[in-house]
Amino acid sequence: MNESPAGVEVLRERLRRLPGGTWVHARMHPQHLTTRLLRRAIQTRAPYARGRLLDVGCGGKPYQALLEQVQHYVGVDVPPNPAADVAGSGLALPFRSEAFDTVLCTSVLEHVPEPGALMTEIARTLRPAAHLLLTAPQTWQIHMAPNDFYRYTHYGLRYLAEKSGLHVVEITPTSGLWATVAQRIADTVVYTYAGGWARLPRLALWVPMALVLWTGAFLDTLFGLRGDTLDYVMVAQKGADRGGVTSPGG
Numbered sequence: 389m390n391e392s393p394a395g396v397e398v399l400r401e402r403l404r405r406l407p408g409g410t411w412v413h414a415r416m417h418p419q420h421l422t423t424r425l426l427r428r429a430i431q432t433r434a435p436y437a438r439g440r441l442l443d444v445g446c447g448g449k450p451y452q453a454l455l456e457q458v459q460h461y462v463g464v465d466v467p468p469n470p471a472a473d474v475a476g477s478g479l480a481l482p483f484r485s486e487a488f489d490t491v492l493c494t495s496v497l498e499h500v501p502e503p504g505a506l507m508t509e510i511a512r513t514l515r516p517a518a519h520l521l522l523t524a525p526q527t528w529q530i531h532m533a534p535n536d537f538y539r540y541t542h543y544g545l546r547y548l549a550e551k552s553g554l555h556v557v558e559i560t561p562t563s564g565l566w567a568t569v570a571q572r573i574a575d576t577v578v579y580t581y582a583g584g585w586a587r588l589p590r591l592a593l594w595v596p597m598a599l600v601l602w603t604g605a606f607l608d609t610l611f612g613l614r615g616d617t618l619d620y621v622m623v624a625q626k627g628a629d630r631g632g633v634t635s636p637g638g
Contacts (some may be wrong), residue, residue: 389598391635393566396558396575399463400539402431403501404462409519410572413498415598416594416595416597416598417575418577418578418579418593418595418601419571419576419603420576420598420601421563421570421574421604421605421618422514422528422562422563422618424509424566425525425562425563425619426494426495426562426619427450427451427454427623428564429523429563429619429621430451430455430492430494430521430523430559430621431454431625434454434455434457436519436521436557436569436623437455437457437458437489437490437492437519437521437614438457438458438459438489438573439458439459439460439488439489439490439518440459440460440462440487440488440489440490441455441488441489441491441492441583441606442445442462442463442464442481442483442487442490442491442492442513443461443462443463443464443491443492443493444462444464444481444486444491444493444496444506445464445465445466445478445493445494445495445496445499445598446464446465446471446472446473447465447469447470447471448460448471449463449471449627450494451492451494453492453525454595456490458459458489458490458517460581462474462488463539463549463591464476464483465476466481470531477537478493478496478506478509478510479500479506480509481500481503481510481513483504483510484513484515485512485513486512486513486514486515486516487513487515488513488514488518489511489514489515489518489519489522490514490518490519490520490521491513491514491518491519491521491522492520492521493506493510493520493521493522493523494522494523494544495523495524495525495526495619497522497526497538497540497548498524498525498528498536498537498538498539499532499536499537500534500537500623502538502630503538503548504548504551505506505553507548507549507552507554508552510552510554511552511553511554511626512628514554514568515626515632516626516627517556517625517626517627518625518626519624519625519626520549520554520622520623520624520625521621521622521623522540522545522622522623523562523619523620523621523622524538524540524545524620525539525540525618525619525620526539526541526561526590526616526617526618526619527539527572527616527617528619529575529576529579529580530560530574540620541562541620542559542622545559545620545622546559546622547554549622549624553626553627554624554626555624555626556622556623557623557624557625558614558621558622558623559620559621559622560620560621560622561613561617561619561620562617562618562619562620562621563592563608563612563613563617563618563619564608564611564612564613564614564616564617565608565614566600566603566604566605566607566608566611567604567605567608567618568604568615568616568617568618569604569619570600570601570603570604570605570607570636571604572603572635573597573600574597574600577593577597578590578593578594580596596604600625606632
């Protein structure tokens with residue numbers, strides 16, 4: 389995601405403190421649509437998470453509250469990240485093999501120069517029949533430059549998972565064409581064309597851009613998740629063939 393000036397963050401925090409401010413911020417932030425869709429994707433698949441969970445590239449652990457049923461939540465990230473429980477790289481995870489019942493990896497794969505190596509490390513740390521929950525973008529602007537290397541189709545994600553020895557349970561788009569276009573319009577207007585604007589005029593763009601995002605989300609509900617997507621969510625399992633996939637309740 390793009391990072392905004394510190395002054396804008398102060399204004400956002402003041403907005404949150406107003407009556408109803410948290411709701412307004414959640415529904416009007418220029419990136420609220422993709423954020424909401426990703427949270428929904430993880431929440432829907434939360435039953436796959438169990439036991440000891442490893443969050444690879446955990447950042448601020450934005451999905452931990454959605455996975456309260458896991459017994460032990462371990463976040464690993466490259467330093468400096470005070471929210472991480474363990475400092476380390478996904479290309480050489482500092483854990484023994486078959487140490488985790490679940491691995492969560494969200495919005496990380498595009499920032500890894502060797503994604504195949506990351507998937508191999510994830511597979512190594514999973515116990516037999518354990519699950520990976522992963523999200524990766526198909527359509528998004530350059531971010532966290534210069535450490536932004538790839539975008540993924542569902543074919544690419546399947547290839548990486550199966551090459552590492554994981555069986556793909558599902559790969560599902562988080563959005564359809566309309567929400568994807570709406571989110572990209574909002575990002576481009578706010579963070580590219582208005583990137584150098586003063587704080588208040590830039591924040592004022594939230595209102596028309598929120599209308600664009602709401603329209604895109606509404607059209608997606610009418611026409612379905614067809615065409616390009618913002619992100620894919622993948623569930624994969626270790627040590628199961630096509631006839632032996634363990635369901636969340638299994």
